[in-house]
Amino acid sequence: MEKRRLGKSDVEITPILMGTWQAGKKWWVGIEDADSIKTIRAAFEAGITTIDTAEVYGEGHSERIVAEALSDVREQVEYATKVFANHLQYDQVIAACDRSLKNLKTDYIDLYQIHWPSGSFNTEIVPIAETMRALNDLQAQGKIRAIGVSNFSRTQLAEASQYGRIDSLQPPYSLFWRQVEKDAMPYCRDNHISILAYSPLAQGLLTGRFAPGYKFHPEDNRTGNKLFQGENFERAHQALEKLRPIAESHNCTLAQLALAWLIAQPQTQAIAGARYPEQAKDNALAADVKLSPEELSEIDAIGRIVTDHLDDSSVMWNW
Numbered sequence: 001m002e003k004r005r006l007g008k009s010d011v012e013i014t015p016i017l018m019g020t021w022q023a024g025k026k027w028w029v030g031i032e033d034a035d036s037i038k039t040i041r042a043a044f045e046a047g048i049t050t051i052d053t054a055e056v057y058g059e060g061h062s063e064r065i066v067a068e069a070l071s072d073v074r075e076q077v078e079y080a081t082k083v084f085a086n087h088l089q090y091d092q093v094i095a096a097c098d099r100s101l102k103n104l105k106t107d108y109i110d111l112y113q114i115h116w117p118s119g120s121f122n123t124e125i126v127p128i129a130e131t132m133r134a135l136n137d138l139q140a141q142g143k144i145r146a147i148g149v150s151n152f153s154r155t156q157l158a159e160a161s162q163y164g165r166i167d168s169l170q171p172p173y174s175l176f177w178r179q180v181e182k183d184a185m186p187y188c189r190d191n192h193i194s195i196l197a198y199s200p201l202a203q204g205l206l207t208g209r210f211a212p213g214y215k216f217h218p219e220d221n222r223t224g225n226k227l228f229q230g231e232n233f234e235r236a237h238q239a240l241e242k243l244r245p246i247a248e249s250h251n252c253t254l255a256q257l258a259l260a261w262l263i264a265q266p267q268t269q270a271i272a273g274a275r276y277p278e279q280a281k282d283n284a285l286a287a288d289v290k291l292s293p294e295e296l297s298e299i300d301a302i303g304r305i306v307t308d309h310l311d312d313s314s315v316m317w318n319w
Contacts, residue, residue: 007167
């Protein structure tokens with residue numbers, strides 16, 4: 001899989017990344033460690049060398065699972081992890097990074113990201129200058145290679161950029177969730193900041209696996225996802241039916257089509273999660289699906305069946 005440069009850094013990443021929120025188990029149902037390890041390894045063997053995780057995913061459990069899967073090939077992969085919104089004071093950032101290094105069994109992190117802006121989830125407000133000072137110091141020490149942010153608006157991204165180089169933004173972004181296009185994407189294009197799209201399959205909705213009326217387990221985070229509710233869910237199924245013929249013409253799945261569309265957008269890569277090895281292998285194959293300008297435009301229009309009816313909130317869940 002041909003790699004792409006991460007922002008202005010010297011880190012190179014794959015256009016499809018392996019997402020490992022589910023490996024942390026918390027907020028997910030039916031996840032087994034053995035499956036997670038096999039799946040992460042299968043992603044690597046299929047050509048996905050960039051792995052995204054976070055300290056908050058199972059309080060480090062996801063990071064430890066990533067290490068168990070890939071420690072023997074550490075020099076061939078890129079680790080991206082995140083510090084949570086409750087650890088953004090200078091000393092807290094340093095300590096969180098050290099914990100992540102220990103969990104990942106490595107002495108450097110390729111991309112270290114602020115997971116949510118200060119104040120999210122009723123956390124303490126910490127000046128972005130203080131957090132960025134810690135990240136810059138970690139970078140100077142060689143503990144991290146690049147700095148990124150996640151769930152930041154254009155305004156927040158621009159402010160953070162005053163205190164150091166930001167190489168990536170990680171927003172929710174898929175064919176069915178596109179607020180970033182109106183907000184931060186133009187800034188990212190102008191400043192050579194890579195976009196790492198999370199939930200690129202709208203938490204599985206774009207796979208076509210969830211029939212109308214599907215009910216999730218009460219502990220599954222998708223019970224609160226706006227796209228799985230009411231008219232949004234109905235519109236999504238209308239769009240999926242229009243996407244099927246295009247997928248069939250490329251002999252690919254709906255999921256692969258959605259990922260191929262996404263990584264064809266400006267400076268955009270997709271973080272795709274998977275529970276089982278076959279899903280990870282299928283995700284990797286999306287990098288081989290080449291869409292014409294006409295097809296990209298048609299898919300864009302189909303996606304708007306859903307997105308034209310959404311508000312401007314950047315948060316996918318009713319939290």
